Amino acid sequence: MKFEDKLKMQQYDRLWQEYCGFLDLDIDSYMQIQYRLMLEQISLWSESELGKQMLKGKQPKTIDEFRKSVPLTTYIDYADVLLQKKGDMLPDQPIIWIQTTWEGGKHPIKLAPYTKSMLETYRNNVLACLMLSTSTEKGKFNVRATDKFLYALAPLPYATGLFPLALNDEISIEFLPPVKEAVKMSFGERNKKGFKLGLRKGIDFFFGLGSVAYYVSLSLSSMGRDQSKASGSSTGGSSKSLFRYSPSMLLRFALAKYRCKKEGRDLKPKDLFKLKGFMCAGTDNHCYKDDLEDLWGIRPMELFAGTEPSCIGTETWTRNGMYFFPDTCFYEFIPEDEMNKSLDDSSYQPKTYLMNEVVPGEKYEIAISVLKGGAFVRYRVGDVYRCVGLESSEDKTRIPRFQYVDRIPTIIDIAGFTRISEHSIRSVVELSGLAIENWIAVKEYNKNNRPLLHMYVEMNLESLVSSAISKEILREHLGVYFKYVDHDYKDLKHILGMDPLEITILKCGTFEEYKRQTGKTLRHINPSSYEIMELLRIEQQDFRVTRGRGV
Structure with missing residues (x-):
């Protein structure tokens, strides 16, 4: 029986237990599910050609043996098999292949296989997210087959393209605009069409990357102001260019205008639409959640999904930490100090x-x-979480919950769009032809709590003598090459209107002096805030500049 059929029969308790029942587990019951499914996966994976190739003759029978036999892996360990779509070498036959960026400027794409069982698990967990996004307490949710969903997702072959397909298998939720139309439209065209249809039909759900959701929300506010003016004009000329107003729409605009005027503020989406559920995913959601709540009148529920792991976690009605689904992946956690050791020494197994x-x-x-037949085992996704509790009196849960922190320190991800590495920046610096002697790059946040890529650079002494180079010139010049090397970086400007690069030019010799005084070499990507403060302190000192310096 489909989800929609159970809704029609008002089997609400059954639906909650079926899709959200994992929240009632204690840690022992949770681990029983993890162990049982992982033992099944070990059997499947070990018998596959991929497994035999990676195990090199070993035959682990228990989870402990498996963890000792198989080192932690990264995508490079699977690339020769997956990029050629060698499905016959995998534990189970893939039904679909999902794509994402591997590393801008170095590797083009990653491909991840999804089996039939993986897609079934994904569908069930997406439905759990849908229910929880409307929930205000345990056991209560508000989902209907007639609901309308604003489409703000990247289409297939990207992972978010699975979302509408999974829902449509179980419930007749309408996407605005329809998915078949939306995938053929530009980002801006989808926004306009979705807004137009939303005014006619209403919007019940909204899901997107936090940064994209924020940009779409501002766009809707702007379109709403334009249409509000048009609806109130005597000629109505601009309104005719989009659609003919119904009495209910005119009333909605009139009430929105009155409310905004009374409160002395601009029009916001919440003045025109009343969301039941709001979901966001990706990095840097903490930068946008408060603003999104203000714009829509409902706090976004964060979930975590990725190309390789699928949909693995969700918040609940408290919006206070994510719980991992026990049937999607078997989870292992690398402590921060162990992670840093392995990033500094690639041979170290944390x-x-x-x-x-x-x-x-x-x-x-x-x-x-x-x-469920997946290809990846002991796979380092590249994401960092903080455990915020082992149980919750608010949620009445007895399993750990987590807060998403960011990508690992060697990667700078801006708003869920980029994967900037040391290699990426080296390529940009070399291609630019600029006389940059030394540099570090740090992910920081501006005064509006928006993410940015901050480069601290030291120019070649001779180049500074021969020409005047300002940080504005550096920013403009390097920005061109970032867009060339990393197409996702280009989308930050194209889709979100962001230009995240900031430049600080340091005095010649600062990096050499830092090494002399501290005895350490700075990591090029994301050194600690303490190390940056020390670098800036040293830069203010009066020291002798020597030639032939380098870090």
Whole structure:
């Protein structure tokens, strides 16, 4: 029986238990599910050609043996098989292949296979997210087959393209604009069409990257102001160019205008639409959640989904931490100090802990083994979480919950769009031809709490003598090459209107002096805030500049 059929029969308790029942598990019951499914996956994976190739003759029978036999993996360990779509080498036959960026400027794309069982699990967990996004307490949700969903998702072959397909298998929710039309439209065209249809039919759900959702929300506010003016004009000329107003729409605009005028503020989406559920995913959601809540009148529920791991976690009605679904992946957690050791020494194998061993307050890099015939085992996704608790009196849960922190320190992800690495920036610096002697790059946040890429650079002494180079010139010049090397970086400007690059030019010799005084070499990507403060302190000192310096 489909989800929609159970809704029509008002089997609400059954639906809650079926899709959100994992929230009632204690940690022992949770781990029983993890162990059972992982043992099944070990059997499947070990018998596959991919597994045999990576195990090199070993035959682990238990989870402990498996963790000792298989080192932590990254995409490079799978690339030769997956990029050629060698499905016959995998634990189960893929039904669909999902695509994402691997690393801008170095590798083009990553491909991830999804089996039939993986897609079934994804569908069930997406439905759980849909229910929880409308929930105000345990057991209560508000989903109907007649609901309308604003489309703000990247289409297939990207992972978010699975979302409408999974829902449409179970419930007749209408996407605005329809998915078949939306995938053929530009980003701006989808916004306008979705707004137009939303005014006619209403909008019940909204889901997107936090940064994209914010940009779309501002666009809707702007379109709403334009149409509000048009609806109130005597000629109505501009309104005819979009659609003919119904009495209910005119009333909605009139009430919105009155409310905004009374409160002395601009029009916001919440003045025109009343969302039941609001979901966001991706990095930097903490930068946008408060503003999105103000714009829509409902706080977004954060979920976590990725190309390789699928949909793995969701917040609940408290919006206070994500819970990982026990049937999507087998989870291992690398403590922050172990993560840093392995990033500094690629030969070092960090220790990992299981879900029943995490400690509140600690940050962890996650490693996943995809269940239900997935290809990835002990796979370092590149994401860092903080455990915020082992149980919750608010949610009445007895399993750990997590807060998404960011990508691992060697990657700078801006608003969910980029994967900027040391290699990416080296390529940009070399292609630019600028006489940059030394540099570090740090992810920071501006006064409006928006993410940015801050480069601290030291120019060649001779170049400074021969020409006047300002940070504005550097910013403009480097920005061109970032867009050339990393197409996702270009989308920040094209889609979100963001230009995240900031430049600080340091005095010649600062990096050499830092090394002399501290005895350490700075990591090029995301050194600690303490190290940056020390670098800036040293830069203010009066020291002798020597030739032939370098870090």
